[in-house]
Amino acid sequence: MKILVPIKRVPDPDQKIQVQPDGSGIVTDGLPFVINPFDAIAVEEALRIREKFSEVTEVLAVSIGPEAGEPQLRTALAMGADNATLIHCDAPLDPWNVACLLQAFAGRYQPDLILMGKQGVDDDFSQTGQMLAALLDWPQATFASKIEFFNGGLRVTRETDAGLEIIRVSLPAVVTADLRLNEPRYASLTSMMRARKKSIERLTPAELGLAIAPRLQWLGLAAVPSRRKCVRVGSLDELLGKLRDEEKVI
Amino acid sequence: MRVLILCEHDGQGLRLGSRSALTFANAVAESTGGSVECLLLGHSLATVALDAAAHAPVLVADHPALLNPLADRYAKVIAAAVRQSGCELVVAAATTFAKDILPRAAGLLGGAMASEVIGHEFRGDQLCFRRPLFAGAVVATVALHGKPQIVTIRPSAYAPANARAQLGAITGLVVEEATLPTQAEFEALHSKLSNRPDVTEARIVVSGGRGIKNSEDFERLVGGLADKLHAATGCSRALVDAGITPNAFQVGQTGKVVAPELYIALGISGAVQHLAGMKNSKTIVAINNNPDAPIFEVADYGLVGDVYELVPQWIAKLNAPP
């Protein structure tokens, strides 16, 4: 059994994001990048499954994007992924493009399970896993907070607006990880050193037989200014007075 | 443009978010000289269909195999309905229901999709969408290529539509069970039934963070104040992770996005991921014992103090006759 984990390189979510003056993109100079937090959770889950089930022969991390995505693949290797592939692509990608590339890659690699993040914390699309499952005609379990093996398939607990939903899916399947699935391990310094020596397979969209045809066009970005000025109130009575008499909300 | 709305319902009527999707759809149809239809999936939908018909003509896929919202089945039925109706734009409210199902339908329909739309405009004939990035720090304007275009809209960005005087026609869709996928099966839904309003639908939201130590205190302080104010309860990720509150309460980038008239943050520090879910509330109040907590930067009113002292006092004032 093989598990494929697609990972995306994203700006560190704790950093302040600045927009280029012409709105063409964000300022990336000096901006640190990390594995998308949800994808780190997906890597962790794949490793835990491999540690528990001897049938799992390989956990493969794959990232699509520029060469700069290599450090994030090295981090996945240091966490414990067996191998990594970089699908080199400098063109901007939308979820449809990523899903098509992953579909083609899955056709070659033949994983039994694709475990990925529920959303990229940069673009906040939350679309790619679902599109990929449709293209592969596989079942999907999105927003997973628990994954169990059950009757040769999976029993997945999903975080929905209505509460926790449990569904069962047969394999192969696409599962997208939510925050509470697990707490990803840190890669130790020694494992980082070891991961540096591993070779990372390189592929291009053309080698997968695909050309990038965007469905989503970026017309411009703008920063969102904070428009509030906080009034510090000295007491509860003062606060209630403001809410009652000025805001008229209570 | 012909617009189709994937409506979400509770077995009785439309969810409020779907009425926001209607507002968006009506606006687009009006500017383009188009039309709006509702699409309902599920089982025993007669009552829901009538509710939806008060807004627009309705297509109904009613079948026992659609009782629970399994993405593979629903996406297939939606894709068939879209092809059959020839609609050019499909829209739904950005809730976990639509976030699960619509991108899968988009995968079957060519992939032109934009999620979490908070505004739209026309540039010439081109319909453009505004959507937040980076936990709401940035807003992007995007356009979609290919048909149909598929979007989810944030209910907080579009006011819910009101019923019309005339009922729309209700048309049944044929659902062939044999063509539906069976690789996914529904087992159970564990919902924490709450007699408080839904956090995305309430006029006032009282939200607790790590300043609240346990479930009893959450119920007593956050729940107690919410009940007095007829408000919904929300929380930060910290409390869901600690098992103090159910995940459905989480407000933020990866939880629910709310924009009530009043948002009261109790013991919440104000991480960007939390702000992403509430910073468009009309009035924001923060109570925090740390005067430097970042939540004060987005609040309209800030009170420095201990929630364990101040909230019981607030509740007591609401108990006392004026």
Ligand SMILES: Cc1cc2nc3c(=O)[nH]c(=O)nc-3n(C[C@H](O)[C@H](O)[C@H](O)COP(=O)(O)OP(=O)(O)OC[C@H]3O[C@@H](n4cnc5c(N)ncnc54)[C@H](O)[C@@H]3O)c2cc1C
């Ligand atoms: C990928 C990702 C996604 C995330 N998504 C979300 C999300 O959707 N929603 C979300 O909320 N978070 C999210 N987070 C987590 C977020 O980064 C913060 O960790 C979280 O919001 C902190 O919660 P908090 O403010 O309750 O806790 P803390 O940051 O610990 O703050 C607690 C606050 O309570 C105050 N306090 C303590 N005791 C008292 C008292 N007795 N009286 C008054 N004040 C008191 C403290 O001064 C402090 O400011 C996400 C993180 C990541 C990495």
Ligand SMILES: Nc1ncnc2c1ncn2[C@@H]1O[C@H](COP(=O)(O)O)[C@@H](O)[C@H]1O
């Ligand atoms: N460029 C990429 N390379 C590899 N995986 C990706 C890429 N973009 C998105 N993904 C995967 O798709 C998930 C959802 O992303 P999104 O739909 O963009 O929110 C991410 O958590 C990743 O697992």
